[in-house]
Amino acid sequence: MNIDDLVAIDVHTHAEVSSRGHASLDDDLHEASSAYFKIEGKRKPTLEEMAAYYRERKMAAVVFTVDAESATGTAPVPNEEVAEAAAANPDVLIPFASLDPFRGRAGVRAARRLVEEYGVKGFKFHPSIQGFYPNDRMAYGLYEVIEETGAIALFHTGQTGIGAGVPGGGGIRLKYSNPLHVDDVAADFPHLKIILAHPSFPWQDEALAVATHKPGVHIDLSGWSPKYFPPQLVQYANTLLKDKVLFGSDYPVLTPDRWLADFAKLDIKEEVRPRILKDNAARLLGLTKP
Numbered sequence: 001m002n003i004d005d006l007v008a009i010d011v012h013t014h015a016e017v018s019s020r021g022h023a024s025l026d027d028d029l030h031e032a033s034s035a036y037f038k039i040e041g042k043r044k045p046t047l048e049e050m051a052a053y054y055r056e057r058k059m060a061a062v063v064f065t066v067d068a069e070s071a072t073g074t075a076p077v078p079n080e081e082v083a084e085a086a087a088a089n090p091d092v093l094i095p096f097a098s099l100d101p102f103r104g105r106a107g108v109r110a111a112r113r114l115v116e117e118y119g120v121k122g123f124k125f126h127p128s129i130q131g132f133y134p135n136d137r138m139a140y141g142l143y144e145v146i147e148e149t150g151a152i153a154l155f156h157t158g159q160t161g162i163g164a165g166v167p168g169g170g171g172i173r174l175k176y177s178n179p180l181h182v183d184d185v186a187a188d189f190p191h192l193k194i195i196l197a198h199p200s201f202p203w204q205d206e207a208l209a210v211a212t213h214k215p216g217v218h219i220d221l222s223g224w225s226p227k228y229f230p231p232q233l234v235q236y237a238n239t240l241l242k243d244k245v246l247f248g249s250d251y252p253v254l255t256p257d258r259w260l261a262d263f264a265k266l267d268i269k270e271e272v273r274p275r276i277l278k279d280n281a282a283r284l285l286g287l288t289k290p
Contacts, residue, residue: 001060001091003288009094009281010054010061010256012154012197012222012248015085017044018077045252047085047093054092059256062248062285064096064124064154070103071131071171079110083118094285096122096154101132101139108141115149121285122152122195127176128160134176135184143185147192152284154220155182157207158200161223161253179207186214193284195246198223204230212240218284221276222248226262234267242272246281 045053047063054061063086065077079097086095097120099107114120123146127134134155146153157179163170179196180203186194194217200207211217219241221229237245247263249256268276282288 001094001287003278003282005058006060006278007058008060008247008256008260008277009285009287010059010222010249010251011195011220011246011281011285013050013061013063013251014253015047015050015063015065015077015082016252017046018081019046047082048089050251051085051089051092053251054256055089057256060092060094061251062094062096062122062281064122065098066124066126066129067098067100067103068126068129068131070100071129079114079120080118083114083120087119095120096124096152098124098126099142100130101125101136101142102130104138105141108145111142111145112149115145115151120151122146122154122193124154124156126156126160126162127181128156128172128174129162130176131173132176134181135188140188143189143192147189150193150286152193152195153185154195154197155179156198157182157196158198158203178203179210182217183210183214186210186217190216192216194218195220195284197248198250199229199233201230204233208232208236208241211244212236218244218246218280220246220248222259223250223254225254225258226266229266237276238267238269238272242269242275243280245276246284247277 050063063082065082067076069075076098083095086093097114099111157177163172179200182196196207196219207219211219249259
């Protein structure tokens with residue numbers, strides 16, 4: 001991967017369908033999230049299509065599935081498939097994995113194998129869909145491996161479009177995704193690299209507090225058009241967190257094209273823009289020297 005040639009690094013994209021056509025969400029949740037994000041047309045690009053999409057834009061993308069099988073009954077896109085696609089497209093795809101914390105010791109063993117044998121750079125957690133508090137001790141074995149191997153833990157925070165509009169929200173509970181629960185993780189694993197995903201509505205101030213207090217905690221800006229960012233998030237991105245805020249789109253539910261067009265209109269200092277779009281992610285991912 002030639003960092004100098006990249007326009008940006010998108011740290012938040014989803015592999016929603018496997019090469020065999022298997023989707024990571026059931027039809028009801030998938031259709032509801034498409035309605036929530038007002039998506040028209042194709043929603044499920046393959047991993048090869050994602051690679052071509054980002055290559056055309058001279059961007060790199062962190063890509064992952066979400067393993068919430070114990071809560072949803074739906075198997076995720078295999079982590080190994082994501083990693084193999086990234087290995088086949090190393091100029092544009094950066095592999096993350098996802099492991100359901102309810103997998104217990106088997107998940108811990110899988111985490112180490114995915115890092116050591118497949119080159120996975122991080123792990124995505126979605127507490128609301130997976131149905132767990134990030135500071136639940138059952139997940140600590142996973143965090144130990146992630147910290148030890150130097151990988152990254154990326155936590156969904158705040159509202160989610162998954163389940164929105166479905167009766168009862170599809171059983172998905174928002175309470176699990178308060179970023180203050182991740183503060184405990186950051187305190188108990190002081191060398192763990194953490195990303196709080198998304199503007200964390202309705203807990204934006206909590207996310208900013210955690211990111212300013214804990215050195216290893218970063219914030220990605222995915223899932224929202226920048227024109228809707230809370231003013232305090234923009235303020236902190238421009239100042240105290242200028243080295244800890246990351247570009248993320250949430251592709252395919254939000255395209256990098258739309259995100260970048262709206263970001264260009266945001267009141268961000270010119271010297272901060274390249275940090276958010278590429279430099280901070282490159283450093284965090286170990287693609288450049290610290």
